[in-house]
Amino acid sequence: MTEPLRWQIATVTDIHSETPNVSSFTFALPDWMPHLAGQHYDLRLTAADGYQAQRSYSIASEPMRTGVITLTVERIPDGEVSAYLHDVLVVGDRVELRGPIGGYFVWKATTGGPLLLIAGGSGVVPLMSMIRERAGVGSRVPAALLFSSRKREDVIYWDELAALTAADPSLRVFHTLTREQPPGWTGYGRRIDGEMLAEILPAVGTDARVFICGPTLLVEAAAQGVVDLGIPAAQVRTERFGPTGA
Amino acid sequence: MSHHETDAERRMNSDMADDMADDMAGSLTLDANAVAGRMRELFGIEMTAVPSACAHCGNVAEMGTLNAFTRGPGVVLRCSACSGVVMRIVETPDATLLDARGAAYIRLPRTGA
Numbered sequence: 001m002t003e004p005l006r007w008q009i010a011t012v013t014d015i016h017s018e019t020p021n022v023s024s025f026t027f028a029l030p031d032w033m034p035h036l037a038g039q040h041y042d043l044r045l046t047a048a049d050g051y052q053a054q055r056s057y058s059i060a061s062e063p064m065r066t067g068v069i070t071l072t073v074e075r076i077p078d079g080e081v082s083a084y085l086h087d088v089l090v091v092g093d094r095v096e097l098r099g100p101i102g103g104y105f106v107w108k109a110t111t112g113g114p115l116l117l118i119a120g121g122s123g124v125v126p127l128m129s130m131i132r133e134r135a136g137v138g139s140r141v142p143a144a145l146l147f148s149s150r151k152r153e154d155v156i157y158w159d160e161l162a163a164l165t166a167a168d169p170s171l172r173v174f175h176t177l178t179r180e181q182p183p184g185w186t187g188y189g190r191r192i193d194g195e196m197l198a199e200i201l202p203a204v205g206t207d208a209r210v211f212i213c214g215p216t217l218l219v220e221a222a223a224q225g226v227v228d229l230g231i232p233a234a235q236v237r238t239e240r241f242g243p244t245g246a
Numbered sequence: 247m248s249h250h251e252t253d254a255e256r257r258m259n260s261d262m263a264d265d266m267a268d269d270m271a272g273s274l275t276l277d278a279n280a281v282a283g284r285m286r287e288l289f290g291i292e293m294t295a296v297p298s299a300c301a302h303c304g305n306v307a308e309m310g311t312l313n314a315f316t317r318g319p320g321v322v323l324r325c326s327a328c329s330g331v332v333m334r335i336v337e338t339p340d341a342t343l344l345d346a347r348g349a350a351y352i353r354l355p356r357t358g359a
């Protein structure tokens with residue numbers, strides 16, 4: 001990992017709408033290299049006058065998909081980069097990417113489990129890369145995802161998560177909808193708290209490696225919550241994000 | 247005429263306050279993971295898994311755990327234990343200024359190790 005990290009010209013090969021505010025963008029990379037689940041790419045846009053804007057986006061795809069990466073991006077109001085990606089970018093367009101970047105908030109199938117993944121909103125993206133890698137290598141280490149979204153329509157990867165859990169009883173997914181729950185909703189309907197964490201922890205146990213990604217308040221509450229339940233702090237890795245990721 | 251807040255309004259106001267609190271905290275605090283690309287550019291290697299010691303409190307942790315404040319003219323990385331400033335990075339058109347006096351040490355892996 002000591003070679004210089006170069007910007008490369010990536011070509012958009014697919015754009016897939018995940019929710020009203022979130023889309024997945026797949027890019028073909030001329031110098032693709034395998035990433036670790038949890039890593040990100042920096043994306044840079046350059047305007048005709050030379051103005052540049054740069055943001056970091058987590059990789060959603062699993063490393064065994066060679067040649068391409070998928071970044072799942074939430075549209076941030078007034079976010080100059082995310083708005084461009086959502087409103088202007090079409091298949092065939094080119095942007096500058098550099099990566100993969102990051103060595104702290106990462107998981108490899110060979111690292112093993114059990115895994116406790118806790119996400120708020122688009123914080124699920126790097127965790128989805130872990131879930132997809134786990135599925136891709138056929139790993140059956142116990143894994144649980146606790147996923148907080150505002151409303152049902154805002155839940156990213158709903159169908160894929162349902163399909164993965166249906167095919168693999170060792171993967172459990174717990175949704176909580178903090179804003180609005182549809183009729184007949186059987187998941188949680190509040191912000192992540194200690195009681196909720198205590199209910200899902202038996203699915204993986206206190207040996208779990210914990211990855212938490214989301215808004216700062218959620219990350220801090222969840223990290224404190226799992227430590228209070230007896231998971232050593234050294235097993236807990238967090239990644240906070242904010243509108244600077246716009 | 248007095249205005250009585252209904253349950254729905256109270257709920258909505260509470261949600262809005264929650265969202266604002268999220269957005270404000272979120273906009274101020276990130277992890278050093280958010281500036282991993284810039285650090286890699288500066289040091290030439292992946293830095294988020296590299297341990298550093300806080301010169302203020304002695305806490306040793308991977309640099310990815312540092313809190314990153316990125317909204318100013320430069321980047322400020324603070325210790326997640328004591329909030330002391332560990333590192334500041336400012337980019338000018340022709341140079342990058344690195345103030346690392348808040349790091350007692352940074353344990354860089356040797357090439358090939």
